Amino acid sequence: MTIAFAGASPHSTRPRFLVRVAMTDLRRRLLLSSCVAAAAAGSAALLWRRGGPRSDAAAPPPAPTPATDPFAAPLRIPSADGLLGEIAVDGALTLVAKQADFSIFPGAPTRLWHYAARVGERTIANPLLRVRAGESLAVTLRNELSEDTTIHWHGLLVDEANDGSGLHPVAPGAQANYHFPVRNRAGLYWYHAHPHGRTGLQLQRGLAGLLLVEDDEELALRETLSLTWGERDLPLLIADKQVDEVNAIVYREDGADDWIGNRVFVNWTPQPHLDVTPALYRFRIANVANARMWRLAFQHRGRSLPFQLIGTDGGLLERPWPVEDLFLAPAQRADVLVDFAGVPAGERVLLRSLDYVAMENEDESGAFAPDPMGDHPGATPMGAALDVMEFRVAATGGERAASPLVPSQLSTLPPLPDTAGWTTRALRLRMDSEGTWFINDWNFRKDGHAPAFRIERGSREVWEIRNSMTSMPHPVHLHGFVFRVLSRRVSPMDLRARQVADGGLTAQDLGWTDTLVVWPGEVVRIAIDFSQPYSGVQRYMFHCHNLEHEDMGMMVTFAVTD
Numbered sequence: 356m357t358i359a360f361a362g363a364s365p366h367s368t369r370p371r372f373l374v375r376v377a378m379t380d381l382r383r384r385l386l387l388s389s390c391v392a393a394a395a396a397g398s399a400a401l402l403w404r405r406g407g408p409r410s411d412a413a414a415p416p417p418a419p420t421p422a423t424d425p426f427a428a429p430l431r432i433p434s435a436d437g438l439l440g441e442i443a444v445d446g447a448l449t450l451v452a453k454q455a456d457f458s459i460f461p462g463a464p465t466r467l468w469h470y471a472a473r474v475g476e477r478t479i480a481n482p483l484l485r486v487r488a489g490e491s492l493a494v495t496l497r498n499e500l501s502e503d504t505t506i507h508w509h510g511l512l513v514d515e516a517n518d519g520s521g522l523h524p525v526a527p528g529a530q531a532n533y534h535f536p537v538r539n540r541a542g543l544y545w546y547h548a549h550p551h552g553r554t555g556l557q558l559q560r561g562l563a564g565l566l567l568v569e570d571d572e573e574l575a576l577r578e579t580l581s582l583t584w585g586e587r588d589l590p591l592l593i594a595d596k597q598v599d600e601v602n603a604i605v606y607r608e609d610g611a612d613d614w615i616g617n618r619v620f621v622n623w624t625p626q627p628h629l630d631v632t633p634a635l636y637r638f639r640i641a642n643v644a645n646a647r648m649w650r651l652a653f654q655h656r657g658r659s660l661p662f663q664l665i666g667t668d669g670g671l672l673e674r675p676w677p678v679e680d681l682f683l684a685p686a687q688r689a690d691v692l693v694d695f696a697g698v699p700a701g702e703r704v705l706l707r708s709l710d711y712v713a714m715e716n717e718d719e720s721g722a723f724a725p726d727p728m729g730d731h732p733g734a735t736p737m738g739a740a741l742d743v744m745e746f747r748v749a750a751t752g753g754e755r756a757a758s759p760l761v762p763s764q765l766s767t768l769p770p771l772p773d774t775a776g777w778t779t780r781a782l783r784l785r786m787d788s789e790g791t792w793f794i795n796d797w798n799f800r801k802d803g804h805a806p807a808f809r810i811e812r813g814s815r816e817v818w819e820i821r822n823s824m825t826s827m828p829h830p831v832h833l834h835g836f837v838f839r840v841l842s843r844r845v846s847p848m849d850l851r852a853r854q855v856a857d858g859g860l861t862a863q864d865l866g867w868t869d870t871l872v873v874w875p876g877e878v879v880r881i882a883i884d885f886s887q888p889y890s891g892v893q894r895y896m897f898h899c900h901n902l903e904h905e906d907m908g909m910m911v912t913f914a915v916t917d
């Protein structure tokens with residue numbers, strides 16, 4: 356049974372001899388053509404497994420067709436216990452960082468590093484925390500791992516002490532308290548480990564969870580659309596991981612780079628399905644992968660089903676935007692409405708990552724870099740198409756009601772600020788000839804943790820982030836503040852096709868943001884207001900959220916001062 360599952364990935368026979376070359380197009384062509392070849396080889400292997408002779412005549416009869424259904428596992432939804440168990444936070448909570456085995460695949464269990472919580476009789480792993488905007492979060496982290504860890508509250512407007520960055524590691528056996536008011540708008544945020552140099556490893560092993568912030572406006576929208584949380588309003592936490600033949604998560608501790616994986620997880624379930632009714636659904640999607648950017652589309656009979664983007668990192672947009680697909684880079688969130696009402700009974704809709712030009716041009720030296728796929732046997736290359744999960748529309752369901760109309764105004768955001776007179780700070784994302792990533796001349800590993808620059812509290816700045824042409828897309832992330840996107844210039848074709856507003860902005864740029872993709876060659880300007888109700892020196896980070904880039908030092912510390 357385990358073998359049948361392991362073979363279910365269409366790319367499991369991927370050749371391992373691919374080389375990374377300097378020229379995008381050549382590399383992409385290589386990867387894509389080998390992907391097609393591998394897919395063909397993979398389906399042949401599947402056929403063989405289904406119908407071919409079995410070498411061991413004494414083997415037990417095959418279990419009921421797991422290999423024929425690549426989406427066999429039901430999607431885990433927030434529940435009382437276990438992974439993604441839900442906790443409505445109303446008081447102090449302890450999260451214990453530890454290891455334990457979970458049954459994720461058929462056969463051997465999978466060891467996860469995770470945050471464990473106990474609430475009454477309930478034992479929960481990586482809980483989905485629900486909190487009202489304006490309320491306080493009081494979480495004690497107890498570290499039962501054998502190395503430093505933290506909890507970073509991604510996207511939250513907190514002071515340094517509560518930011519859980521690597522500046523405040525929690526040693527094995529020690530504990531730390533995070534206690535802060537939730538000053539953010541309603542939206543889907545998340546939390547994860549953030550120890551210096553080990554973030555990639557700890558997230559790949561599982562240390563991440565979701566934080567849903569709610570407010571009256573948000574609850575009213577749910578009511579208008581008759582969306583019950585946990586039924587037709589669901590989180591989709593998406594990640595890929597490299598998993599070996601005994602169901603263990605693999606990570607290369609020395610020099611992991613762009614860590615993609617051979618298995619796709621949604622809500623900690625490998626490539627699941629969800630039974631749906633022919634109605635409107637809301638999905639709060641969070642990409643918690645180390646390095647993979649997805650181009651997500653809902654496909655019915657091979658064609659993209661239009662859906663609506665209603666929110667991003669920092670909550671609701673002003674209005675819904677019709678889209679056919681979305682780029683979702685590591686750490687980004689998207690809040691979407693998908694209407695299955697038009698899908699015939701009994702049919703399926705596939706959530707896929709469509710193929711895109713990954714633009715991994717990072718080798719400036721022109722030399723051949725180590726094989727990017729060597730560490731990831733069976734993984735679909737970045738930018739190649741990949742199935743994520745499946746929605747199965749009920750075969751019978753009686754009368755179909757038309758879905759409620761989505762309000763044309765969802766929320767109000769302040770207009771983009773007039774930034775005349777603001778200080779402009781230029782930040783360049785680049786790699787040197789040795790293959791080290793930098794932000795300007797700073798590399799966190801080489802240059803240490805001292806603040807690279809200081810910003811006076813209450814001042815406002817435009818950050819002009821420029822990615823070099825020979826680079827790759829970098830999802831950059833700011834701690835401690837959220838920002839607005841002012842403009843994009845020199846965007847690649849894929850992005851230009853998505854521009855819906857002045858300044859080259861896409862629908863995903865139109866809300867409050869904490870993580871932003873800057874594509875090779877692009878110049879993106881963002882507006883940041885450094886006001887905050889804290890005093891003294893507060894140190895934060897700005898870094899690439901490709902976790903291997905972060906761990907290799909593509910990160911700077913900055914200080915906000917009185």
Ligand code: C2O
Pocket residue numbers: 507509547549686832834896898900
């Ligand atoms: Cu989500 Cu500095 O991190």
Ligand code: CU
Pocket residue numbers: 507508509510832833834
């Ligand atoms: Cu963060």
Ligand code: CU
Pocket residue numbers: 828829830899900901904905909
């Ligand atoms: Cu990066």
